[in-house]
Amino acid sequence: MSNDTGRQTPYTYSASRELFSRAIKVIPAGIPGHLGPVESQFIPIDAYPFYVDRVQDSHFWDVDGNRFIDYMCAYGPNVLGYNHPVVDAAAREQREKGDCMALPGRKQVELAELLVDTITIADWAFFMKNGNDATSLAVMVARAATGRKRAVLVKGGYHGVAPWTQKEGRAGITPEDVANNLYVEWNNYEQLEQVVRDHPGEIAVFMATPYHHPVFQDNELPAEGYWQKVEKLCRSNGIVLAIDDVRTGFRLSMGGSADYFGFEPDLACYCKALANGYNISALVGSDAMRSAVTDVFYTGSYWHSSVPMAAGIATINELKRIDGPSLMIEKGRRLTDGLAAAASDYGINLKISGVPSLFYQRITNDDTLMMTQEFTAEATRRGAFFVSHHNHFINASLTDEDIDTTLSIAHDAFAVVAKNNPDKV
Amino acid sequence: MIDERVLARVQLYGLFKALELLPQVDATAAEAIAGRNLTIEFRVSGAGRARVHLDNGIVRLEAPNDAGASGGFDPGSVQVILGFTSPAHFNAMVAGTSQPIPLKGFRYLGFLSGPFGVFTGRLEYYLRPSAEQLNDPEFFAANTRLTAYVAFHALSEIGNYDALANKSARYIPDGVIQLKVLDDVGLFVSAQSGKLTTGIGDHPQPRCVLWFKDLKALNGILGGTLNTYDGIALELLGMKGFIPMIDYINPVLGRIAAYLQ
Numbered sequence: 001m002s003n004d005t006g007r008q009t010p011y012t013y014s015a016s017r018e019l020f021s022r023a024i025k026v027i028p029a030g031i032p033g034h035l036g037p038v039e040s041q042f043i044p045i046d047a048y049p050f051y052v053d054r055v056q057d058s059h060f061w062d063v064d065g066n067r068f069i070d071y072m073c074a075y076g077p078n079v080l081g082y083n084h085p086v087v088d089a090a091a092r093e094q095r096e097k098g099d100c101m102a103l104p105g106r107k108q109v110e111l112a113e114l115l116v117d118t119i120t121i122a123d124w125a126f127f128m129k130n131g132n133d134a135t136s137l138a139v140m141v142a143r144a145a146t147g148r149k150r151a152v153l154v155k156g157g158y159h160g161v162a163p164w165t166q167k168e169g170r171a172g173i174t175p176e177d178v179a180n181n182l183y184v185e186w187n188n189y190e191q192l193e194q195v196v197r198d199h200p201g202e203i204a205v206f207m208a209t210p211y212h213h214p215v216f217q218d219n220e221l222p223a224e225g226y227w228q229k230v231e232k233l234c235r236s237n238g239i240v241l242a243i244d245d246v247r248t249g250f251r252l253s254m255g256g257s258a259d260y261f262g263f264e265p266d267l268a269c270y271c272k273a274l275a276n277g278y279n280i281s282a283l284v285g286s287d288a289m290r291s292a293v294t295d296v297f298y299t300g301s302y303w304h305s306s307v308p309m310a311a312g313i314a315t316i317n318e319l320k321r322i323d324g325p326s327l328m329i330e331k332g333r334r335l336t337d338g339l340a341a342a343a344s345d346y347g348i349n350l351k352i353s354g355v356p357s358l359f360y361q362r363i364t365n366d367d368t369l370m371m372t373q374e375f376t377a378e379a380t381r382r383g384a385f386f387v388s389h390h391n392h393f394i395n396a397s398l399t400d401e402d403i404d405t406t407l408s409i410a411h412d413a414f415a416v417v418a419k420n421n422p423d424k425v
Numbered sequence: 426m427i428d429e430r431v432l433a434r435v436q437l438y439g440l441f442k443a444l445e446l447l448p449q450v451d452a453t454a455a456e457a458i459a460g461r462n463l464t465i466e467f468r469v470s471g472a473g474r475a476r477v478h479l480d481n482g483i484v485r486l487e488a489p490n491d492a493g494a495s496g497g498f499d500p501g502s503v504q505v506i507l508g509f510t511s512p513a514h515f516n517a518m519v520a521g522t523s524q525p526i527p528l529k530g531f532r533y534l535g536f537l538s539g540p541f542g543v544f545t546g547r548l549e550y551y552l553r554p555s556a557e558q559l560n561d562p563e564f565f566a567a568n569t570r571l572t573a574y575v576a577f578h579a580l581s582e583i584g585n586y587d588a589l590a591n592k593s594a595r596y597i598p599d600g601v602i603q604l605k606v607l608d609d610v611g612l613f614v615s616a617q618s619g620k621l622t623t624g625i626g627d628h629p630q631p632r633c634v635l636w637f638k639d640l641k642a643l644n645g646i647l648g649g650t651l652n653t654y655d656g657i658a659l660e661l662l663g664m665k666g667f668i669p670m671i672d673y674i675n676p677v678l679g680r681i682a683a684y685l686q
Contacts, residue, residue, distance in 0.1 A: 020658065024655060024658065024659070029652075029654040029655060029658065030655070030658050031658070036654070036658065037657065037658045038654050038657045038658060041668065043663075043664065043665050043668070044663055044665065045657065045658065045660055045663060046660060167593075168592060169589065169590075169592050169593045169676040170676065171679075216667070216668060216669050367600075367632065367667070368600075368631075368632050368633065368666040368667050369633075369666055369667050369668070370665055370666050373665055373666075388668075389668065
């Protein structure tokens, strides 16, 4: 049985829970990591499915047969639409030839050439599997290039889960793991300048996302001139400038998010939108970094696999053909304008932040986030999959009908929120 | 690593806080202090002071406020003062391997070593149970409620004074975290500029809520037999509201077991 929306009867998830009860006996936490119900910020948990049965375009069907319009897009990788025919055909053709092989395939060279042609600052490309592989390599390359050890990071920024990216005090993290990190506030150029002054000759790299997209708080675009001043500061102090374009890459500009904001980093990390769900990430960089990245020993069993590279070539070419970033920004704007308008019909202020192709939403009527959690839960129960506190993602296959359905669901959900919070609307 | 000063504060303001609840859950404890009207002050050099008020069967622990009269305590007479030369001295007394220095109230020493000893002994009885005792539902409930009182009052002391825990606690956003067993015990922790204080009951405006389905779930978390992630996923506990508060308090929660062993 398949439910197309839960507008009439909100979804329930008995099959998901049954599967989870088996999982938790044999897999730590049942579903570890960011797709798990805890890290995914499913609040309350009973509003959310745990397992997907199948996907197509902008939709997924959970194991209970409920259909969702998916605004997480597998946390970003779904950029063209699930099961995209062009991408899947390219992957299938390569799979018939070979994937994980004794030597790299032709597609590795072709994908690198395509990235160099596509991303403004790229003179070379190095391939891995996950975003964190790329951010970790960026730090190593910066250290190799400068002979320095410290990394300056933005408070609240996310660069993966390797020990150096985490907070001291979390399980498994030692003080030494983060001893070389220095932290600054986003958009606070003066603070960054002070940190550089305080640590002369020590800082290898400043790494940040192109704009600030932490969880639990409004996303923030760079202030006017921020990146240009940062670039100049890094250049004049011999600091490598690296951007983590893992989440934002190809959802703002095909030339890279640095191109979108008008600056030139030395290194840029890509992953999510690179191959429409096929597993690959990349670090690209300028010629000045070529020697350093060559010197760093960094590799993995599946990093040269050809199928994801073939998928990556098809994905990038397709994104270019349809001007994917502009399309997703336009669709995101239509959706978010509609959500904010629907909210206002019920006396609710839904604040949208970030770029519309990966927007963040928060109800500002209270500072506890409880109304936001109620909204995302009620929308999910009705078939529009929103998580509580992460930015959401638009993919190019999202249709006007999907958006219209989502807005109808949002009306229903906001009505529930308003009814539950009469003193706040 | 345990800091003796923090351990002393955990026992002074966390463990002793549970004395307030003890007469409500245990008849033997209630009987031991029945009809007694007495205030006992504990002076722990290098850690702090606290008063235990016994008032016709009701127990109240008083911690000195920062600017109050009478050394920060409410006005009123104190019948007994017990001194400790160091946090380690106090901790040894709690462990039963040392004696306090009576500074006032010598005529009450018989009560202290007699009925009051019976009273505090009941706390140990509930907080150090055997597996068999925990099979008794009534005992289990008392154990859990008392453990919650101790643990969540200890949480503030550990967050404020333990060097490792404070690295996280100082970043807890301002507001109130409500800790709640559904239809049962409620405690809350207020964070203000990184300083934590624990309160009893249901706060009217919590910024976030960490709830437990039942006493068994709370007991599992406090006793380390239920993993937090598993518990949340299985809906034995849950959270809502401004989750970053819980993110930052989690490392503090993780330090409690080391101090309460």
